[in-house]
Amino acid sequence: MTKPLLEVRNLVKHFPVRGGGFSFVRQQLKAVDDVSFTLLPGQTLGLVGESGCGKSTLGRALLRLQEPNSGQVFFEGRDILQMNRAELKAQRRDIQMIFQDPFASLSPRRTVAQTVREPLDVHDIGTSLERRKRVEELIELVGLRAAILNRYPHEFSGGQRQRIGIARALALNPKLIVADEPVSALDVSVQSQVLNLIKDLQLQLGVSFVFISHDLAVIQHISDVVAVMYLGRIVEQAEVSSLYASPKHPYTQALLSAVPAAHPAAGAKRIILSGDVPSPISPPSGCTFHPRCPAAQAKCQTTEPRQTTLHNGDYQRQFTCHYPLGS
Amino acid sequence: MTRPVLEVRDLAVEFDTENGRVRAVNNVSFSVNAGEVVGLVGESGCGKTVTGLSLLGLVPSPPGEVVNGEILLDGHDLLKLNEVGMRKIRGGEVSMIFQEPMTALNPVLTVGYQMTEVLRLHKSLSKRQARNAAIEMLGIVGIPVPSKRIDEYPHEMSGGMRQRVMIAMALSCGPKLLIADEPTTALDVTTQAQVLDEIVRLQHQFEMAVILITHDLGVVAQTCQRALVMYCGELVEAAPIDSLFASPRHPYTQGLIRSIPRIREHKIDRLPVIEGMVPDIAALPEGCHFADRCNRVQADCHERSPVLTPSAEAGAVACWHPLEPQHD
Ligand SMILES: Nc1ncnc2c1ncn2[C@@H]1O[C@H](COP(=O)(O)OP(=O)(O)OP(=O)(O)O)[C@@H](O)[C@H]1O
Ligand SMILES: Nc1ncnc2c1ncn2[C@@H]1O[C@H](COP(=O)(O)OP(=O)(O)O)[C@@H](O)[C@H]1O
Ligand code: SF4
Ligand code: SF4
Ligand SMILES: [Mg+2]
Ligand SMILES: [Mg+2]
Numbered sequence: 177m178t179k180p181l182l183e184v185r186n187l188v189k190h191f192p193v194r195g196g197g198f199s200f201v202r203q204q205l206k207a208v209d210d211v212s213f214t215l216l217p218g219q220t221l222g223l224v225g226e227s228g229c230g231k232s233t234l235g236r237a238l239l240r241l242q243e244p245n246s247g248q249v250f251f252e253g254r255d256i257l258q259m260n261r262a263e264l265k266a267q268r269r270d271i272q273m274i275f276q277d278p279f280a281s282l283s284p285r286r287t288v289a290q291t292v293r294e295p296l297d298v299h300d301i302g303t304s305l306e307r308r309k310r311v312e313e314l315i316e317l318v319g320l321r322a323a324i325l326n327r328y329p330h331e332f333s334g335g336q337r338q339r340i341g342i343a344r345a346l347a348l349n350p351k352l353i354v355a356d357e358p359v360s361a362l363d364v365s366v367q368s369q370v371l372n373l374i375k376d377l378q379l380q381l382g383v384s385f386v387f388i389s390h391d392l393a394v395i396q397h398i399s400d401v402v403a404v405m406y407l408g409r410i411v412e413q414a415e416v417s418s419l420y421a422s423p424k425h426p427y428t429q430a431l432l433s434a435v436p437a438a439h440p441a442a443g444a445k446r447i448i449l450s451g452d453v454p455s456p457i458s459p460p461s462g463c464t465f466h467p468r469c470p471a472a473q474a475k476c477q478t479t480e481p482r483q484t485t486l487h488n489g490d491y492q493r494q495f496t497c498h499y500p501l502g503s
Numbered sequence: 504m505t506r507p508v509l510e511v512r513d514l515a516v517e518f519d520t521e522n523g524r525v526r527a528v529n530n531v532s533f534s535v536n537a538g539e540v541v542g543l544v545g546e547s548g549c550g551k552t553v554t555g556l557s558l559l560g561l562v563p564s565p566p567g568e569v570v571n572g573e574i575l576l577d578g579h580d581l582l583k584l585n586e587v588g589m590r591k592i593r594g595g596e597v598s599m600i601f602q603e604p605m606t607a608l609n610p611v612l613t614v615g616y617q618m619t620e621v622l623r624l625h626k627s628l629s630k631r632q633a634r635n636a637a638i639e640m641l642g643i644v645g646i647p648v649p650s651k652r653i654d655e656y657p658h659e660m661s662g663g664m665r666q667r668v669m670i671a672m673a674l675s676c677g678p679k680l681l682i683a684d685e686p687t688t689a690l691d692v693t694t695q696a697q698v699l700d701e702i703v704r705l706q707h708q709f710e711m712a713v714i715l716i717t718h719d720l721g722v723v724a725q726t727c728q729r730a731l732v733m734y735c736g737e738l739v740e741a742a743p744i745d746s747l748f749a750s751p752r753h754p755y756t757q758g759l760i761r762s763i764p765r766i767r768e769h770k771i772d773r774l775p776v777i778e779g780m781v782p783d784i785a786a787l788p789e790g791c792h793f794a795d796r797c798n799r800v801q802a803d804c805h806e807r808s809p810v811l812t813p814s815a816e817a818g819a820v821a822c823w824h825p826l827e828p829q830h831d
Binding site: 195226227228333334335336363364365366368369371372375390391392393394396397415416420430431432434435436437439440442446448449450451452453 | 546547548578647661663664688690691692693694695696697699700718720722725744748758759760762764765766769770771772773774775776777780781
């Protein structure tokens with residue numbers, strides 16, 4: 177069996193919040209609640225769920241940009257959560273992050289060259305000449321021309337800015353990139369360009385991604401494994417083709433049917449989830465999805481479902497539901 | 504015979520920029536029938552929002568200016584109205600909702616306060632009547648316990664909820680025409696599905712016309728009867744939805760249809776894309792503006808600009824070498 181690149185065990189991130197109304201009682205908001213998954217080298221995990229499900233918090237907790245409360249994050253066998261500052265800084269070379277908003281995530285006062293070079297400067301890698309050559313190499317790798325290196329971010333379109341962000345993330349040859357909704361702010365036509373680029377980079381450089389999105393149409397193209405998140409927990413996890421062909425969790429099925437049809441004739445049998453994701457401060461009893469679940473039965477209100485694991489070669493298929501689909 | 508609520512003729516809008524005067528909307532003509540949902544689609548920067556804003560006299564001026572055209576609402580030219588006349592139309596007969604509801608809602612005022620303001624401006628209602636009407640409207644757009652939530656501030660609501668409030672405000676005076684500018688682009692897919700469903704349902708209930716602005720033809724497929732495709736400030740194709748999807752005539756429309764994110768039965772290696780990017784409107788190429796990205800380009804495309812020409816199936820296309828119409 178291949179050794180995992182990343183192994184996350186029972187990761188928890190709670191935020192202390194003040195109770196609602198005039199209450200001053202401290203409560204815990206369970207943004208990430210007992211999350212576990214495994215990622216093999218060179219593979220991509222797609223992390224999907226509605227807004228507020230905890231995807232970004234999970235992404236940040238993996239890199240300790242937000243300190244998790246408990247759990248383990250093994251990167252190449254070493255627990256990131258046990259590292260001291262110096263070890264962590266060294267580790268950051270191997271794990272990079274890309275953000276959703278290509279407008280906010282680049283400094284307006286830095287040229288493209290300065291932006292892409294920054295990680296090389298921070299980690300003091302190479303001579304000045306070597307750094308310049310590396311920057312040119314990176315900018316061409318992401319499909320831009322070296323001629324733009326002295327220009328500023330505001331002169332570029334959303335898709336171009338996202339490419340610049342990707343070039344910077346690649347500067348240190350990372351083994352893993354956590355990409356938080358990297359295409360959600362882009363036009364659909366530009367989304368596809370950026371997704372093709374990321375796919376090329378995966379193949380060419382063997383870099384792994386944790387790719388966060390709320391859109392299963394986007395996740396399918398890029399992922400080897402998909403984890404579906406609801407209210408801080410992973411409710412289904414599977415190899416990409418089996419998840420799309422036969423979702424087990426009703427939430428996965430609802431997310432699949434929420435993708436707009438690509439044709440006016442299609443889209444007859446859509447499941448539209450009613451209401452919002454409930455507050456993670458006081459999640460519903462039993463299965464937390466039960467108030468919105470089209471398949472819910474009496475037991476779902478009272479009893480928390482346990483996780484089922486099916487083995488399938490290198491992959492495991494997991495889901496947490498009393499009444500999984502197709503069984 | 505359906506009659507148009509709105510007729511736009513030869514609309515042109517310009518802006519003064521660092522790079523000189525640019526034309527953001529050029530020679531745009533279209534009409535919208537009563538009770539019809541029309542999609543206005545195109546990539547970022549192609550002039551959709553400016554078109555929507557000019558229908559309500561909201562183009563910021565300076566730097567912007569409507570330099571040509573007529574905007575006929577039930578036959579009356581809105582461009583001839585003064586600001587007072589325009590203010591009566593806005594939020595009354597025509598209303599608009601925006602992509603990011605936070606920018607349109609005042610963060611320091613409750614939802615209820617903002618809604619009753621609009622109602623009292625357009626209808627002679629007492630405070631109590633306006634409040635009751637607002638609560639009713641919030642219920643209609645699917646906000647649970649509206650009599651409670653009416654006293655909340657915008658930041659206390661989720662993105663989907665805020666967009667529902669915007670819709671409730673826009674509909675509260677029973678407009679004939681609703682302009683919805685990317686109303687779901689900032690939302691996740693489930694909330695998008697909810698909000699689009701709500702717009703379609705309310706459009707039937709209130710028998711109003713809707714112009715739905717979006718960069719995603721998938722959204723159009725799901726909600727509209729007709730679509731207008733825009734590129735570099737100009738309309739390049741107009742057609743009823745079914746023929747547009749079954750048989751796009753403009754290569755740009757075909758590219759947009761192919762780039763709709765969809766779930767596929769089998770994964771493919773590369774997603775189809777429209778190569779390149781939208782040119783800068785301050786430096787538009789000669790001839791057809793799409794020529795640099797077009798897979799059907801020929802020599803003459805670089806020389807002369809194609810004009811929107813009516814074609815079969817009640818559509819129109821601006822292209823020298825359009826795709827053949829498909830019949831099935
Ligand atoms: N206030 C302004 N000053 C100068 N130029 C402007 C202004 N508003 C819009 N423009 C220009 O007009 C063109 C069309 O803009 P518009 O916002 O209508 O496009 P859009 O299709 O709505 O794009 P997006 O999807 O990004 O909102 C763009 O090139 C834009 O830069
Ligand atoms: N710094 C914070 N303090 C309190 N609550 C937070 C903080 N960051 C995130 N949350 C809450 O955690 C939950 C998950 O948030 P987030 O990770 O941003 O979700 P997503 O990325 O899926 O939108 C939400 O309910 C959010 O309000
Ligand atoms: S456990 Fe019950 S409520 Fe939860 S997802 Fe399964 S069927 Fe739905
Ligand atoms: S006119 Fe020519 S370049 Fe323009 S869209 Fe048609 S074929 Fe393409
Ligand atoms: Mg997020
Ligand atoms: Mg716009």
